[in-house]
Amino acid sequence: MTVPSATELPDERLAAGAARLAVRHAGRFSPETVRDLLADSYRRLAEPARVRTHLVVLAERLTEERLAALAHVTSDPGEGPRRVLFVCSRNAGRSQLAAALLTHRAAGRVTATSAGTEPAAETDPNVAQALAELGVDLAEVFPKPLTDEVVRAADIVITMGCGDACPVVPGRRYLDWPVADPEGAPPATVRRIRDDIDSRVTELLATLNDH
Structure with a gap:
């Protein structure tokens, strides 16, 4: 049995979104971190069959919000x-x-x-x-x-x-x-x-x- 890598995406259609997010957050988060968070967002929305339409798009939006939150956590206090x-x-x-x-x-x-x-x-x-x-x-x-x-x-x-x-x-x-x-x-x-x-x-x- 093949064990998925930490950054393997559950849907190949997520790859384009992962690339966009990685470019947008370059210098703050690694592409691996972005892919991990995107894969997790996709699974959270998909299971147990909660979201059936626009799942790839919504996973990217959720990941963007989570990355923005992470960026705020790691920024200087009082910033933003x-x-x-x-x-x-x-x-x-x-x-x-x-x-x-x-x-x-x-x-x-x-x-x-x-x-x-x-x-x-x-x-x-x-x-x-x-x-x-x-x-x-x-x-x-x-x-x-x-x-x-x-x-x-x-x-x-x-x-x-x-x-x-x-x-x-x-x-x-x-x-x-x-x-x-x-x-x-x-x-x-x-x-x-x-x-x-x-x-x-x-x-x-x-x-x-x-x-």
Whole structure:
């Protein structure tokens, strides 16, 4: 039986993405590190058959986010904008709403990311519609698994209904937002949840601007 090498890709179509990422992060991460992370991202999205379409493209996007988080972890303290990570169970509703709204309101002053402890296959369409009503586009967004890099890179971790599965890393500021789950809710309810999260995001941004 042949044992795969540490940098063997599970899908040959990933090779082009690995090359792009390696060039983009040359001088900071080795091509082997990039390939390892890309292969891991692909497997996390593919198993157990969670993502069936655009898997290669989504694996590259997830890897880019993980590499950016790793780069932040290894950079000088205080370098770059503050990073806020929103975590819920499915990463299809609450955490997507919060990350998108913070990105929209912060206008580049804060980097907002989101992840799920048990991510869904796709973002809730009612959530996407509620954000579109505010001019926020979720076309490029997809539910992502929670990884160690994004937790360690976050200055603030905001949990939203993931219970004991939510991450705990020493040295991070933690907040818990008791926000209703929009999964399966009608559009009017999703809008109320959106507005609740938006008010919390506005308050959070005000405290970040004070520091």
